[in-house]
Amino acid sequence: MNESSRLLRILVPIAVGIAFLLIWEGSVRYFGIREFLLPAPSRITESLVDNFGSLMGSLWITLRITIAAFFLACVGGVGLAVLFSQSRAIEMALFPYAVILQVTPVIAIAPLILIWVGFDHTQLALLILAWIVAFFPILSNTTLGLLSADHNLRDLFRLYGATRWQILTELQLPSATPYMLAGMKISGGLALIGTVVAEFAAGSGTSTGLAWRIVEAGNRLDIPKMFAALLLLSLLGITIFFGLAWVEHTLLKRWHESAIKRER
Numbered sequence: 001m002n003e004s005s006r007l008l009r010i011l012v013p014i015a016v017g018i019a020f021l022l023i024w025e026g027s028v029r030y031f032g033i034r035e036f037l038l039p040a041p042s043r044i045t046e047s048l049v050d051n052f053g054s055l056m057g058s059l060w061i062t063l064r065i066t067i068a069a070f071f072l073a074c075v076g077g078v079g080l081a082v083l084f085s086q087s088r089a090i091e092m093a094l095f096p097y098a099v100i101l102q103v104t105p106v107i108a109i110a111p112l113i114l115i116w117v118g119f120d121h122t123q124l125a126l127l128i129l130a131w132i133v134a135f136f137p138i139l140s141n142t143t144l145g146l147l148s149a150d151h152n153l154r155d156l157f158r159l160y161g162a163t164r165w166q167i168l169t170e171l172q173l174p175s176a177t178p179y180m181l182a183g184m185k186i187s188g189g190l191a192l193i194g195t196v197v198a199e200f201a202a203g204s205g206t207s208t209g210l211a212w213r214i215v216e217a218g219n220r221l222d223i224p225k226m227f228a229a230l231l232l233l234s235l236l237g238i239t240i241f242f243g244l245a246w247v248e249h250t251l252l253k254r255w256h257e258s259a260i261k262r263e264r
Helices: 003-031 041-050 052-086 088-103 106-117 119-147 151-159 164-202 210-219 223-252
Strands: none
Touching: 003 041, 041 052, 041 223, 052 088, 052 119, 052 164, 052 210, 052 223, 088 119, 106 119, 106 164, 119 164, 151 164, 164 210, 164 223, 210 223
């Protein structure tokens, strides 16, 4: 990809975004749309500046829970996937329960988790709920990657007397790396979504994350502040996604077909 194409990939989305904001601002002013229905971007920016301290504090709380949930999902998902790849019996016994965790709506079990953990440990409850949402993509993708290692190469390793540990570390894990990173890229966004849903479910006074700021602003009809908090959540999600995408590209760009740049 030449320099001009790379520049276009950056400038075109920025230009579209600026045009959208200008149309939004102009439409609100021209049609006289009331602020409690749809605030103008300039008013949202003003609210963001006015409430910057409290919103950034809430952003940090949401980010902290999201990172912790993502880390635990990575450790648990990869660890359990390794067990699944080594034992068909363990996979058959435990994988259905992982599926149950994935398909159970977090909003439905949030009150139960809060009761079990205790309302004095709300942050722990939020962490558990966010982990439940983020866990399965890493587990399923890594398991698929470990089981997708070339069987001919696996037989060759055995022919040369390789141990199960050597087959795992020198063949299966490298083969599963692209799958694992793809699962992590999905899981990063889901960890944020799980945190937000958990904060919504936690209710009044139990959380000071960005999701609760949105609820609080909505209850007070402070719609510009509501949009400002939503903007920060969106920017956080975008940052997480592109950060993980950068990690994926950095680790794969020298050897994997999906990341090697070629002329189209």
